[in-house]
Amino acid sequence: MRIRISHSITYAYDEPVRQLTQILRLTPRDHDGQHVMSWRIEPTVDGNLRAGQDAHGNIVHTFSADGPISDLAIHVGGVIETLDLAGVIRGTIERVPPEVFRRDTLLTTPDDALRDFAMTATRADATPLAKMHALTEALHDLLACDRSGQRTGVGAAAAFAAGGGIPQDLAHIFMTCARQLGIPARYVSGYVAQSDALPEAEGAHAWAEAHLTDYGWIGFDCANGLCPIDTHVRIAAGLDFSDAAPVRGARKGGSGENLAVLVSARAANAQLANQ
Incomplete structure (x- = not known):
């Protein structure tokens, strides 16, 4: 099966954030039961996105950015082929x-x-x-x-x-x-x-x-x-x-956080998967 995944995490703050760091475990990796055909992580503010691995072999991205930041969204998604x-x-x-x-x-x-x-x-x-x-x-x-x-x-x-x-x-x-x-x-x-x-x-x-x-x-x-x-x-x-945990984070400032999460995972046909 080919599965198209779209995952958006949106933050809005009553008081702007001065600095933030997000630890993201949101990236799949290949094994016998799945193949990653495409995948992306796209923050909506400028910052530094670094990839690494943790002690369990999970792919971990660290995103850090300096403010002032009043709102931030992290869009994650791609196509996975599964067996x-x-x-x-x-x-x-x-x-x-x-x-x-x-x-x-x-x-x-x-x-x-x-x-x-x-x-x-x-x-x-x-x-x-x-x-x-x-x-x-x-x-x-x-x-x-x-x-x-x-x-x-x-x-x-x-x-x-x-x-x-x-x-x-x-x-x-x-x-x-x-x-x-x-x-x-x-x-x-x-x-x-x-x-x-x-x-x-x-x-x-x-x-x-x-x-x-x-x-x-x-x-x-x-x-x-x-x-x-x-x-x-x-x-x-x-x-x-x-x-x-998919997301963990820390920030300086940014009181009054409002969080919204939208996730979609649906079967994708070959034509859509190749776009």
Whole structure:
């Protein structure tokens, strides 16, 4: 599938910004399941845009600019060609051993309820792969997925107690349970092509990957109740949202920030993709 992505992040400030820095994890890279045909990052103010990589191998751009800046937009997008590999991830840059992803973080710290759920949702005699599928199905059936797109900022235990959250929260819950079962799990940010076939396909998305000895890394999308297919575009991965946040920033001045985000991810035909 060819997927055309358009992602705009717009800031407006009541008081002009004197200086700002944005850390952007918004650029996909090639692996066996996706090929980047075109991609761009375009800020609307003059500044310095530098490319690099983080400890997880994610592509990171740092944008810095001096003010006064009253408004700023960052337009990101391009065309990605994807393949359905049933969630199996191959050909990615792996700089961190899988065992590191067994570690709990602030957003994936379990409580008794999550520990109990991880055990009751899976059979003790099942294979690790069967356990991950059972966990995905159980969480998809149990938890409500919030379509608001507003980041909650809560950890897995709080989201589980609340009965759901945005896809980011569901990914954290899955990761917490997988780690309790002794299986390394990591957070993935990306996009999902909008489709009537998927219940949760609003453009920007998040899911999890689990590392299984016999298969390597495999993706699990609890919001949609399936392994990622050719509708999914993988952008960044890490121990939790903090490692793969699409945008992080700091500024001097600029009180009264107003933020607007617009994301579109749709199947593109060959003619449009080649324009």
